[in-house]
Amino acid sequence: MSVRAAPRSAPPPAARRRVSEPFLLLVLCLMVAVLGYIRFVGMGGTLEADAPEFSFRNPLLAAQPGERVLFYAREQPQQVSCLVVRPEGVVTRPARGPEHLGILGDLRRERPYVATEYKALERGDLACGPSSVPAQAVLYPLNDLGMPQGTQVRMHSIQPLRVRWRDRELVVYEVVFERYGMLPGTWRTYLSEDAPALGLVKRTALHPNRGAEEVHFQELVEAAAAGGP
Amino acid sequence: MRALILLLSLAVIGLAASIVLEAHGREPYERRAGPRFEVGRLIADARPGEQAVYREQGSLELTAFVVEAAPPPAPNAVPRKVIRRELRDRAGQPLSGRLSHVTYPHDPSLHGWFPLEAPEAPDALDRVWIVRAIRPDTVRLGGKERRCWRVDLTDPALPPDQDTVVAWFDPEVPVYGLLRYKRLGETWDLVHAQGGGA
Structure with missing residues (x-):
């Protein structure tokens, strides 16, 4: 006759409840405390505090001769060009400025501008140094906030945004334009006092027929430290 | 439990x-976005018949800006406004002289969103005011506080030590949206507005 081992006695239901319920209660209390902290301390009221205040200063007025940035289209990041502020720099009184710059003429009755030049960079020349490719003079009217001369634009709005740019947190100003004539559509420039040359961080376009395109401007810290163009 | x-x-x-x-x-x-300055609601959306009159605090002379027309633009061209500027004495009578009554086509892509100091020469783009800074502000006008945008500008037609212009804009004000502007020691306040959201 086999002797069946007596089953190990399980704790009676009431005792089990006594063990698990206080534990469950503790866990729930902890969850309420953590979630409450996240909701009311971590998230509470930060939206207004984080929204950047509007205090715009025209970054084009701070352009210094020799400052430079690389720029490239998002669709063709391998084709990099360099924008350099020319020695004429910021020309607030065109009537007393140069009559010609490169192939550009009749400048004394132009709108006030920053004189720059573009260089297409040779492969691997990210230092934006002297190039065998001739530079092309390009003017940036001071009131057009990042749109070059010759683009017919009408400004819609200016608004500060808090963004990340090249691992830094920046307040940039998004300027929205309607462009007419060539390449019509909605254009946007993003400007920051902390970005060199024109303060341009990015320029985007939304063409009715061609879709969206973006041009990114990239700071050239090492070349800027090396001196003039 | x-x-x-x-x-x-x-x-x-x-x-x-x-x-x-x-x-x-x-x-x-x-x-994360801050407040938006809607520049497109200033001169760009002005309609014919809008009028804004300013009185200089010292001389009490008046300057009026009137939108005479908003001709339909050619395809893909910038919409322009035809603006008339009138200079009047303190009694509201037109001043004499060639420049007391000038009409010019305002092209926002060239002239920006502020009045031309030399409307008789709209092609003299070297005289267009330059935007230096913009921030929200309030102005007390006609006994009321009005929220607006303060814009610090440079007038390149003036000598460097006198070239500062300060203008306060409110999109609800007709024509240029100007509430008040200071130039060359003169302060011009809006005293009459017709049309627009005013």
Whole structure:
């Protein structure tokens, strides 16, 4: 006759409840405390505090001769060009400025501008140094906030945004334009006092027929430290 | 005990839902936006018949800007406004002289969103005011505080030590949206507005 081992006695239901319920209660209390902290301390009221205040200063007025940035289209990041502020720099009184710059003429009755030049960079020349490719003079009217001369634009709005740019947190100003004539559509420039040359961080376009395109401007810290163009 | 567990469970569910909803309703961190200055609601959306009259605080002379027309633009061309500027004495009578009554086509892509000091020469673009800074502000006008935008400008036609212009803009004001402007020691206040949102 086999002797069946007596089953190990399980704790009676009431005792089990006594063990698990206080534990469950503790866990729930902890969850309420953590979630409450996240909701009311971590998230509470930060939206207004984080929204950047509007205090715009025209970054084009701070352009210094020799400052430079690389720029490239998002669709063709391998084709990099360099924008350099020319020695004429910021020309607030065109009537007393140069009559010609490169192939550009009749400048004394132009709108006030920053004189720059573009260089297409040779492969691997990210230092934006002297190039065998001739530079092309390009003017940036001071009131057009990042749109070059010759683009017919009408400004819609200016608004500060808090963004990340090249691992830094920046307040940039998004300027929205309607462009007419060539390449019509909605254009946007993003400007920051902390970005060199024109303060341009990015320029985007939304063409009715061609879709969206973006041009990114990239700071050239090492070349800027090396001196003039 | 069970009632307490049930209550805490509901609290957990409620807090979790609240966090999800709050996070969903926020803009992403990368695009946290501040206030917007709607430049397109100034001269760009002015309509024919709009009028704004300014009185200089010292001389009490008047300057009026009137939108005479907004001709339909050619395809893909910038819409222009035909603006008339009138200079009047303190009694409101037109001043004499060639420049007391000038009409010019305002092209926002060339002239920006401020009045031309030399409307008789709209092609002299080297005289267009330059934007230096913009910030929200309030102005006391006609006994009322008005929220507006203060714009610090440079008038390149003036000598460097006198070239500062300060203008306060409110999109509700007709024509250029100007509430007040200071130039060359003179302060011009809006005293009459017709049309627009004023």
